[in-house]
Amino acid sequence: MGARGTEPATADATPVVVLTGVNKHFGTLHVLNDINLAVGKGEVVVVLGPSGSGKSTLCRAVNRLETIDSGTIAIDGVPLPEEGKALAHLRADVGMVFQSFNLFAHKTVLDNVTLGPIKVRGLTPPEAEKKATDLLDRVGVADQAGKYPAQLSGGQQQRVAIARALAMDPKLMLFDEPTSALDPEMINEVLDVMVALAGAGMTMIVVTHEMGFARKAADRVVFMAAGQIVEENSPEEFFTHPQTDRAKDFLSKILTH
């Protein structure tokens, strides 16, 4: 039973992100093949699929860290700008959490979280520090505020990265395999933060291999293979009654051990 119910939220009510006919090639590899996807406000979409299926590229395309060859991606009805200030402005509204954390290595934990609010949102340093302290407290690393990223465990670093993204008050959070680089005993501390975030109504696109998270927090599972969306369903339906052979094959491989 999903924490937020098994009913998929209606994506077309107030879609935050709409991808229409998105295509991308890496050389001869068709990494995104005619992707159509809408994510509603407050919806949590988990993207699953074998490696190389294009799920990370999809996630990165939403804030244009990857360009696309054709199709459109719109956030709150506004198509992604090509470059420049407009794009930076849009990215500020889209939080991104990376597989390898990517905390600013030369800045303390607190400075990592305050940089965006001060330089992009125009908060004063005391305001930004207050906000950062609250967020670090929320993700459980407030006592590490003065340390540098290299002094923290992977799980702590990833929670700081989530706080850094939240400090921008994003409309949408993207998670690109947030637990794949973590030691097993640190995965749960990050997933707990993400589950709490989902429970608080954040709109999320999560690329992950964590089936437990998908069952617990997702409104919808999107299964990708070879650059295409092969199947979309509620987590319960997807895990218990996968429709396509590709999804059955994938689930048999990851659920049997």
Added chain:
Amino acid sequence: MSGISTLLREYDVLGAFWVTIQLTLWGALGALLLGTVVAVCRVSPVGVLQRAGTWFVTLVRNTPLTLIVALCALGVSNTLKISLAPPDSPTFIVDNGFRWGVVALAVYHASFVAEALRSGINTVPTGQAEAARSIGLGFGATLRHVVLPQAFRGAIAPLGNTLIALTKNTTVVATVGVAEAAYLMRNMIEFNPSLLYFIFIVMAAGFVVLTLPVGLLFTWLSNRLAVRR
């Protein structure tokens, strides 16, 4: 012995080295600023700037410093009459020569600073810039707040090498009459050929005193400021 003490009384060795130090500091400052601009051009997404940066480095790095100094002093200053000091100033000749010397040193060493910095930028993982862009920082802010601070720390050792080279390269400016250490040495030797070896040793020791601490400082800094990942 009396020859040596007379020599040191007649010639202002410390004063000459003070000019060397000033040339070094101003030249280093100019090279750092210009070199940073060139490095930023080379990593910018704008094709014209990239090519301009590459051209600057290729052209300047492969031109002998003597030619650049001569171009500044003889070509630009004497022939084109572009001066860097007020012409009616009583110290016009000294100031103008010194300032053009600084320009020549700054331009020449900027190419080395740019390359040191570019290798420093290459030590910063792509994810750092992606994270900066994902919180809404533009190209300039990403460089200023995230990439360049880490690039400078990664480039400290080669930047130290460039500073030491610059210190010694100030001697080239003597060729156009700036009264720094090498200029003084030439005069001293010309009038006191019997003290040739002594003069050599004094001058060599002076440069060792200037450059050795710089080398030690930069080695210490590069350990101290290294970015832990």
